[in-house]
Amino acid sequence: MNLDLHAHSQFSFDGERPMEEMVAAAAARGLSELCFTDHLDFDSPVHHIPDYTARRAEAERLRPLYPGLTISLGAEVSLRDETCAARARETLRVAEADFILGSVHTVDGVDVWSDRYYNGLDKKTAYRRYLEAVAQELPTFPEFHVLAHYDFVAKYAPYPDRSVTLDSAPDAFDLIFRYLLDSGKGLEINTASWQQDRPWGLDILRRYRELGGEFVTVGSDTHGSERVGARIGEALNLARAAGIPYIAAFRKGKPHFYALGK
Secondary structure (H helix, E strand, C coil), rough: CCEEEECCCCCCCCCCHHHHHHHCCCCCCCCCEEEEEEEECCCCCEEEEHHHHHHHHHHHHHHHHHCCCEEEEEEEEEEHHHHHHHHHHHHHHHCCCCEEEEEEECCCEEECCCCCCCCHCCCCHHHHHHHHHHHHHHHCCCCEEEEECCCCHHHCCEEEEEEEECCCCCHHHHHHHHHHHHHEEEEECCCCCCCCCCCCCHHHHHHHHHCCCCCCEEECCECCCCCCCCCCCHHHHHHHHHHCCCEEEEEHHHHHHHECCC
């Protein structure tokens, strides 16, 4: 399976390229599926809400033009508290989303992509605070299917070695994984945080598997056409090396499992 289940089109506030261009790139690169998980954010004073009606119409227009590519529609919901969750829940009633990612982008009201978050913090402290926030906020929105980019804190980190390892916060990782597994949810391997570095996360995925994790999803988190499908093969190899048996894709909220093999 060569699929990318985390992409942002022009219907995301930070989308850079039209859906049509991204679909064309996915088809040219031999992807079997591309899922548009445009941002739905209520975790900061500025809210981001896609035009779901226009997005659905555009996807329906493109599907007949690319019969070899599944174009699915999803949402990336920023988690924070019950108020954010209630607003997201109400908005998603009209989204007809196949797939919902749950994401944490802020800690104590501070954007994790901003320099302000890291000021005065060493790597271990910055990463631990983020992972503890993820563990705390996951239960606020049980409608999500998969936790996105557990390592988002590394994406904009200023440290020479940005890699996230299990020992960054092993207790927080266990809380995260136990919640996901107890509620039938999965974990995403997101290739964006690596940037140009070597992939990391094998120790984390092995712990996820040790606790009972059976599936992951993979996504490039691209906001333009140039990174559609980027490094998905490396993500799948990590999952295989960790012994995870399945990759999943979602249809109308239901997982479809595909064996990873050797």
